[in-house]
Every structure is written in structure tokens, then in C-alpha cells.
Amino acid sequence: MSIDKNIIASENESLHQQHTKKLDFLQSEIGNTQAIIEKIAAFQIGIPSWALGAGGTRFGRFSFGGAPRNIEEKIADVGLLHQLNRNSGSISLHIPWDIPNDYDKIKALAAEHQLKFDAVNSNTFQDQPGQALSYKFGSLQHVDVAVRKQAIDHNIDVIKQGIALGSKALTVWLADGSCFPGQLNFRKAYQNTLDSLQQIYEALPDDWKVFIEYKAYEPNFYSTTVADWGQSLSYANKLGDKAYTLVDLGHHLPNANIEQIVSLLLMERKLGGFHFNDSKYGDDDLTAGSIKPYQLFLIFKELVEGMDARGMNHATDLGWMIDASHNVKDPLEDLLQSVEAIMLAYAQALLVDKKALDDAQQLNDTAKCQEILQAAFRTDLRPLVAEARLRSGGALNPLELYRKLNIRKKLIKERGADSVATGL
Ligand code: LRH
Ligand code: MN
Numbered sequence: 039m040s041i042d043k044n045i046i047a048s049e050n051e052s053l054h055q056q057h058t059k060k061l062d063f064l065q066s067e068i069g070n071t072q073a074i075i076e077k078i079a080a081f082q083i084g085i086p087s088w089a090l091g092a093g094g095t096r097f098g099r100f101s102f103g104g105a106p107r108n109i110e111e112k113i114a115d116v117g118l119l120h121q122l123n124r125n126s127g128s129i130s131l132h133i134p135w136d137i138p139n140d141y142d143k144i145k146a147l148a149a150e151h152q153l154k155f156d157a158v159n160s161n162t163f164q165d166q167p168g169q170a171l172s173y174k175f176g177s178l179q180h181v182d183v184a185v186r187k188q189a190i191d192h193n194i195d196v197i198k199q200g201i202a203l204g205s206k207a208l209t210v211w212l213a214d215g216s217c218f219p220g221q222l223n224f225r226k227a228y229q230n231t232l233d234s235l236q237q238i239y240e241a242l243p244d245d246w247k248v249f250i251e252y253k254a255y256e257p258n259f260y261s262t263t264v265a266d267w268g269q270s271l272s273y274a275n276k277l278g279d280k281a282y283t284l285v286d287l288g289h290h291l292p293n294a295n296i297e298q299i300v301s302l303l304l305m306e307r308k309l310g311g312f313h314f315n316d317s318k319y320g321d322d323d324l325t326a327g328s329i330k331p332y333q334l335f336l337i338f339k340e341l342v343e344g345m346d347a348r349g350m351n352h353a354t355d356l357g358w359m360i361d362a363s364h365n366v367k368d369p370l371e372d373l374l375q376s377v378e379a380i381m382l383a384y385a386q387a388l389l390v391d392k393k394a395l396d397d398a399q400q401l402n403d404t405a406k407c408q409e410i411l412q413a414a415f416r417t418d419l420r421p422l423v424a425e426a427r428l429r430s431g432g433a434l435n436p437l438e439l440y441r442k443l444n445i446r447k448k449l450i451k452e453r454g455a456d457s458v459a460t461g462l
Contacts, residue, residue: 078426082127084156084359091459093363104449117151124430158200163213176214178234179227211251215258249284282310304344311357323363327379338387
């Protein structure tokens, strides 16, 4: 489903006076905002193909209705998000949940929706129907070389599918680990995983990257073979220049200082990208910025500082992706809110008075440092993010327009109240 451009334009017209008043006030407060608006407009986030339907837990899944039933409808839904906010310019596929049957047709459809294909994701954490060997006790770490070979071949196949789609990166998240002390030899598991990743690495085209996504626990509850940033960095360093770490915000132990981890991985030149979401306890995959918006801001403050220190292009040099699961919210509304929260955190980070902060840090003026940071965080930059959307042909208020147009109701009418999407 796509929205007639004129409908977006006339809706914006009705909101324009209010928007201009807010923007003028903000610009009178913080001065030149052109640079920030341009950077926001250029910043594109990858939408997960596995998070467009109702998510669930082992305790149940509650349908939303109108969920996309195939990859074509998933691309249309991401295209709709991108029409509304102009910051959702790519889709990240998960294989085999989303196997294209006709690559050229799928590429053409994505192009129609002005979408690119972001990193492709392999899946060796589930057994597929008819699969020869089980991943119950792991995949790349497995004690049986035949299971490792099956998992390596799958990853190489995913790379091939990504090449056909024009993707430039593979994300490898391994559920591998153990549930009980003594179940696994950590040294052998590490070595098997490294050997397996090296064979996958050799299949990467020269202009590709592989993202090693770490996670502290779940589905294994005693050890995970790629459990934290240090282990992911260890693999990435041994693999080579095309290997990087991937930071999923929900994959840390409670109270981990993720912004410091991000700062270090950037300095190590081994930060590849993100899976943005939020969480209060575990890998809750909640809306980005819904639980810890200050942490999201602090992460972007380290990103802006660390990327500028290396002259990196904010929009293109890292993999910006969302990874979420929707148990109670409409998936499309949840994703619109996540993109908004990410854009706001980025804009606030761009507003930080770096010189003043450096000076205050040099003087160990701790209170002043906090005042400078929180002055940016406490500045309501929503008019700036809205202005960037407006200039890119998007909606001033995407969520409001999504609701006003009763899009969920129309999707249910088109796809049925109990259509189910592949994914989490
Ligand atoms: C693991 C994870 C990983 C995906 C999966 C859908 O928790 O974050 O990124 O493969 O979710
Ligand atoms: Mn993830």
C-alpha cells in the first residue's frame, strides 16, 4: 500500500503554521540548524524484515491483523514507513524467513519503494524442515564437523543471496553456547567458531563486511560463544579487515555502559553497526528510546565524536538497523516511533557543544560537563527532525497520518485479520 503524495502534502499544509512557529522558536534559541537538518535527512535506517508482524514470546503471540504474508508485502510495508518518515531507506532480510524467489523482481519492487537491501542475516539458530543435521547443540561451534559445514554452507548461501539483492554485508548472530557447566569446552567452541567464521569470511566479496553480533544470553543460559563485545572483537580482529562487531542494544548484561563500549569499538576501527531497540531487563526488543532515551542519546554522542575524530560519514560508514519485536504495539507504529527516537538522539548528539565540553572536561568541572550534555538532551528537537522529513517529501507527523488514514484497517481488509508474517 502506498500513500498518494498529495495526501501527505495536504496533511503537511494543515500542520505547517504550527510547525513553522515551533521551528522558528527553536532556531531563535539554538541558531544555525541547517547542518543538523541536512545530516538528519541523509540518515537512513534499515528496517528488519522479521519485525513487520506480531512478535511473541513462549507465553504467546497476539495477532494484529494485516501482517505481511510474503516478502513483497514486507517491502511494501517498509516502503510505506519510508514514504512517511523518509529515514527508513533500507530493509534487512533474514534468511530463510525471507527468501526471494525472483531476485530481479524483488530488487525492482524495492527500487519502486526507494529501498535498498541492508545487511542480510543468516539463521543457524533454528532447524528448518528437512534439515539434515540439528543446531540443538550449536552451529559454528558444534563438536561435529558436519554440522559446522552445514552452517558454513548456509552462511555462504546467504552471502550469494545478498549479492543478488545488492546487499553489502552479512550479519552473523550465533545462539551457540551451553546451558549447564561442563556441557561445553569453551576453548574448542571458540576455535571451531573461529575456523568456521574464517571459511565464511573467505566467501565475502572484497567490498562486503561481516558483522559479528554478540549477545550475553538466550537461548543458551549458561554460556554464549559470542557473548560480549570483547569476544566479538576477538573474532573480528582474527578474521580480518572486512570483519566487524555489531552492537544490539538489548544484548548486554544489566547496567552495561554501552556508550563506552561503542566509543572503544570505534577507536579499535571494529564497530560495524547497530541493532537499535530498548530494554528494561533482557533482550526485550522494545521500541528504541522507549525505556532509556538518555542512554540512546549518550550512545549517539560517542558515535558523533568518535566518527568525526576519524572523518567518517555518519550516514554511510556504519550499519544503522533496527531489531525489534512487537508484542502489544502495531508493528508499523512501533517502527515509526523507533525511527523518530533514533533521529532525535542523533540530532541532540549533533547539538552538543563539543568545545565547551572539552574545556569543562579539561577543568574537571563535572557539574558543567553534565549541564552541557543535558542542555542538548533537554532541547526538544522534534521540529528539526520534522523539518528534515518535510524537505525530503515526508510527513510532518508520520504516526498521526498513519492513524488518520486508517492504514492498519486497510491492511487487515487486504490481508485478513489473522495473516501471519515470518519472523519473530
Ligand atoms: C538475536 C537477534 C539477532 C537476530 C534475531 C532476530 O536476539 O537480535 O539479531 O537474528 O534477533
Ligand atoms: Mn539483533
